[in-house]
Every structure is written in structure tokens, then in C-alpha cells.
Amino acid sequence: MNCGVCTAICPAAEIYNYDPRIICSTIQSKNEAEIEALLKSETIWYCGECMSCKTRCPRGNAAGLLIIALRSLSQELGYFVESEKGRQQLYLKRTIGQWMLEKGYCLYLEGVGTDLHPEQGPVWDWIQDNYRDVFARLGANYQGDGPGILRKIPDEAMAEIASIFKTTGAIDRFESIEALSAKKAKQMDMELDETMNNEYIAHIYSDTEKNHFNL
Amino acid sequence: MILDGKKAIWSDYQKKIADDDFYYVRSCVRQNFFPGAETTFLRIMREVLGKNVFEHPCHTSCSGIGYHSDLLPLETTMTVVARQFALMNESGYKNIVPSCITSFGLYTEIIETWHHFPETKEKTRKLLKEATGRAFEIPENLAHASDVIYHFRKEIAEKSKFKLVDKNTGKPLKVVEHIGCHYSKMFPHKGIGGAEFPFVLTGMVEDWGGEIVDYPERRHCCGFGFRQYLVSANRGYSMTSSRKKFESMQPYEPDMIITNCPGCPMFLDKWQYTLSELEGKVYGKEGKGIPVFTFEEVAGLVLGFDPWDIGLQVHQISCEPVLDKMGIVYNPATKYKGLKGKDLGIPKPTTMNL
Numbered sequence: 001m002n003c004g005v006c007t008a009i010c011p012a013a014e015i016y017n018y019d020p021r022i023i024c025s026t027i028q029s030k031n032e033a034e035i036e037a038l039l040k041s042e043t044i045w046y047c048g049e050c051m052s053c054k055t056r057c058p059r060g061n062a063a064g065l066l067i068i069a070l071r072s073l074s075q076e077l078g079y080f081v082e083s084e085k086g087r088q089q090l091y092l093k094r095t096i097g098q099w100m101l102e103k104g105y106c107l108y109l110e111g112v113g114t115d116l117h118p119e120q121g122p123v124w125d126w127i128q129d130n131y132r133d134v135f136a137r138l139g140a141n142y143q144g145d146g147p148g149i150l151r152k153i154p155d156e157a158m159a160e161i162a163s164i165f166k167t168t169g170a171i172d173r174f175e176s177i178e179a180l181s182a183k184k185a186k187q188m189d190m191e192l193d194e195t196m197n198n199e200y201i202a203h204i205y206s207d208t209e210k211n212h213f214n215l
Numbered sequence: 216m217i218l219d220g221k222k223a224i225w226s227d228y229q230k231k232i233a234d235d236d237f238y239y240v241r242s243c244v245r246q247n248f249f250p251g252a253e254t255t256f257l258r259i260m261r262e263v264l265g266k267n268v269f270e271h272p273c274h275t276s277c278s279g280i281g282y283h284s285d286l287l288p289l290e291t292t293m294t295v296v297a298r299q300f301a302l303m304n305e306s307g308y309k310n311i312v313p314s315c316i317t318s319f320g321l322y323t324e325i326i327e328t329w330h331h332f333p334e335t336k337e338k339t340r341k342l343l344k345e346a347t348g349r350a351f352e353i354p355e356n357l358a359h360a361s362d363v364i365y366h367f368r369k370e371i372a373e374k375s376k377f378k379l380v381d382k383n384t385g386k387p388l389k390v391v392e393h394i395g396c397h398y399s400k401m402f403p404h405k406g407i408g409g410a411e412f413p414f415v416l417t418g419m420v421e422d423w424g425g426e427i428v429d430y431p432e433r434r435h436c437c438g439f440g441f442r443q444y445l446v447s448a449n450r451g452y453s454m455t456s457s458r459k460k461f462e463s464m465q466p467y468e469p470d471m472i473i474t475n476c477p478g479c480p481m482f483l484d485k486w487q488y489t490l491s492e493l494e495g496k497v498y499g500k501e502g503k504g505i506p507v508f509t510f511e512e513v514a515g516l517v518l519g520f521d522p523w524d525i526g527l528q529v530h531q532i533s534c535e536p537v538l539d540k541m542g543i544v545y546n547p548a549t550k551y552k553g554l555k556g557k558d559l560g561i562p563k564p565t566t567m568n569l
Contacts, residue, residue, distance in 0.1 A: 016452070047440075049441055050439075051320075071285035089286065095445070104276060107243045108243075122564070138250040139254030140254075147271065149246045164298065169291060173287075205447050
């Protein structure tokens, strides 16, 4: 299999210096040195996991699913901190990961402001300024008991989520991301503390020092 | 474009959708960005169609954004999803209806994985039991909320007060339909119409009087890409993908966009604003953006719901041009009011007055 249909359809390949066909070939080569280099590279972080490759592959394979496996392995082996894009996992852990673990939602409006997401625009600013009233107007149950939009998920339910995270390895992965990121920040001579307001978090969230684009 | 041939292909991809007694699981994106859409879905199901829809207060996000941001091991996500199924089982329901396309795709992927690799299902059973004491069975029927509205689209058409028709010209509104990637790109046989010609939104639009725009980048991703949007340094990926779609659809002069994924309408709405600020370019008619809707909102408009009850005021691109064409009467003065007319101020204007 080397037809490259996955690359032809891939939105990431159009934007980034990225070729899922080559990734599949590298994995199939079983060349340990090349695979280790791949796990430390920027390349594996370019995919958007839209899974268009799955639709088009004549053999029903999915480069996007291989990417999920590679990213998982890169984190297990501690290689993710060797790439600019890989280091972003700490930001994702401290937002998406913590919100899911602590609130039961992967996204939470109070963590998404136009300071970090200017593309959300002035209507989102208006919503954020008035969120309790706007959400009440639209039938939400913001932080309320019982069912409904953005309800407070009961403590006993959140205890079950915490137990699942502990039992299935998510907490171990989170702790590993934190520890390896702290080590990397030290190597890079950057400040990193437990908050979201520090030099390392700002750097991984915003900065691009390499040319990743397919230009 | 040979539409008869396309329709013949669509007919090969049909799926069973339950008629009643639904177990609804919410979307974290839709709850945050289009709360009125979920309210509208439940209002249509319960008040207009008379269906029984149950929601368990203890269900959580499916964890799909965590999984596709590659933070959560597959075992974690499988066990979170198994817990959702356990809550449904314990509540006496068999027909699960996710609000989110990422959830729908994730549930589909996990059920398929359990089918092909039964040892993963048994492992999940053990992990769920150990972590929560719960047990689960796979739902008898899995349908996205847009599948359900598609299923009842003709009943909605019969009860409609407005059609997707320009009242001044009598012509159908030209509608771009955008399907979330995880609806059927991974498992085409699980979506109405498959991956090539998904019919789930087209069926609604055509039965409600509109005309679908068949444009070159119709199937291209909106550009969410999970980490590609969530991290600022990657966000060019997201905007570039949406821009590619806007450039492709603009020559067809669409009146509106309809979507079934919670994330897509947010991106297609917000990136139009961003591009207007960055490039001074708009893609709609008369110097405006192209209004972007969720399928629930469109169903609500067709049924005559107040536009501000369904939440059109939270859109960055003004939806009024579509309301005016459909002949929907609305009160501009109440657009940004809270309950009982509470004054909440108004959003600041955009440079291009979108």
C-alpha cells in the first residue's frame, strides 16, 4: 500500500509539511531509529483527526488512527517534549484534561475568553459579560441541580470520573505530562508553575519558532 | 452533476432510527456555544412531536475532545463512554441520541472496536466495574440528534409555519449543508447517505422547501482539528480550512449554511468574522456574512419559534437576512434582552458591520 490517496485528501497535508503516506511507510519499515525520530518530530502533531483518510483509503486503513497511536506512544515514552507542537500537550492537559476531570465537560465557557480566543468576537464578549442571564434566557441550567445545559454535575458522578481516570491510566499520563514538561521548561530556562500564567505556558500556547507550513 | 445518480447512491445508505423513547446526551461544545439549539431540540421532540426524551443529570461529556486531543488513553475514553451507556441502561432506555457529532463518531468507533475486538469490551467491563461498580450494555439504537430530526422531517414539514423559501420571489433559499466529519467519514454505513453523499441535512432542507448548493469543497472539513484550533499557535490550520470552503461556496451565492456538528457552525460563524477583520472580506450578499445555523435552529424557525428563543442572538454573523427572506416576524428590540426583558446591553459592532 503506497498509493497516497490519504495524502491527496488530507487537509493537514495541504497546510503543513505533512504526508500521511510517508508516515505509514515509516511505520511499516519497522526501522526503530526512523520511528523514534518520528515520535520526537513535529510531524505527528499536524493531523487534525478529521478522518478523511479513512473514507478514501482503498483498503479501509486510517492514517489518522495511526497518528492517535503515535501521539500516545510519544507521550508514554516522553518524546513529546522534543517537538514544539508536542510540547503543547501541557496546555491541552491543563485546559481540556482538567475541565473534563474537575467539571465533567471538555470545554467550559469560563475558560474560553477572547483574550485567548480573539476570533470569538464581540458577541462572545457580550455573552461572557452576561453569561448567567444569556444562558438563563436560552433555557440552560447553569451550575444548577438536575438535568440541563451546563448543569453542575453531581459530586458523586465526578468522583466516578476521577476513579475512571485513575483506573484507566489518564492520571498517570497527566502526571507524566506535567513532570516531563517541568523538566523541559528547566532545560529551556523558562518559568513554569502550576498556574496558567507563566512563561512556558504562554510560549507553548502562542509561539511558533519553526516553519511548519507547506509553503 | 447527475443528481439522479447521487440520489440512487444515497438510497443505499439508510439506517434504523428509533421512533420514541430517546436517551439524550448533551454536547459540551453545543451547550457552551449554541445552548438554544439543545433547548430547541428538546422542545421540538417533546412539545411538537410528543416524544419521550430522557436526560440523566449525572452524564458527562463523552471525553471525545480529550481523546482527539490525544490526552486521554483509549481505555479512559472507552470507560467514560461505557459509563454513559450504564446510566442509560439503569434508566431503562435503549435508544441513545448524542447531541454532538464527535460523540456520535466516538460511540460508533468504540462500539465497532468492541465488535471486532471483543477482548476490548471485556476489558472495559472490568475497568468500569472496578472504577464505578457499574455494568453496561451496548445501546440498541445509536442515532445522532440530526438523524432523529431527519427521521421526523416530514412531520415537521406538515406542522411548519414557514418554509425555506424567499417570500418575495417564491424561490427556494439556496442552502449550503455542512456535515461534521465524524458523522460518516469514519464509518460511512452509520450515516444517512454515507460519507460521499450524506443526506441527513439535505433531506431536511429539501422537505422544508430549500435548495441545496452543490459546491466543490462541500465535503471539506471546517478545520476544527482539535489541537489545531485549541492552541493559538496552530489556529491558522483551522481558519485556512474554513476559508477554503467559503471561497468555494461564495460563487454559488448561498443564502445560508446548515450544519449538524456543534463545532462546525461555531467555526464557520467565527472565522467569517475573523476573515472580515483580517482581510476585509465577506462571503455573503450585500456586504454581509453568510448566516450559519444548526439544524435544530432551522427546524425551530420552520416551526415558527421566536428567533431569540432558539438563540440566534449568540451568532456573530447576523441571521436577520434569512429571517427576512422567510417572512419571519421578529422584534429587533428584544434580541439581546434577558428573561423578562432584562437589559443586558448589546455587543460591540464589528468593523464590517456583520
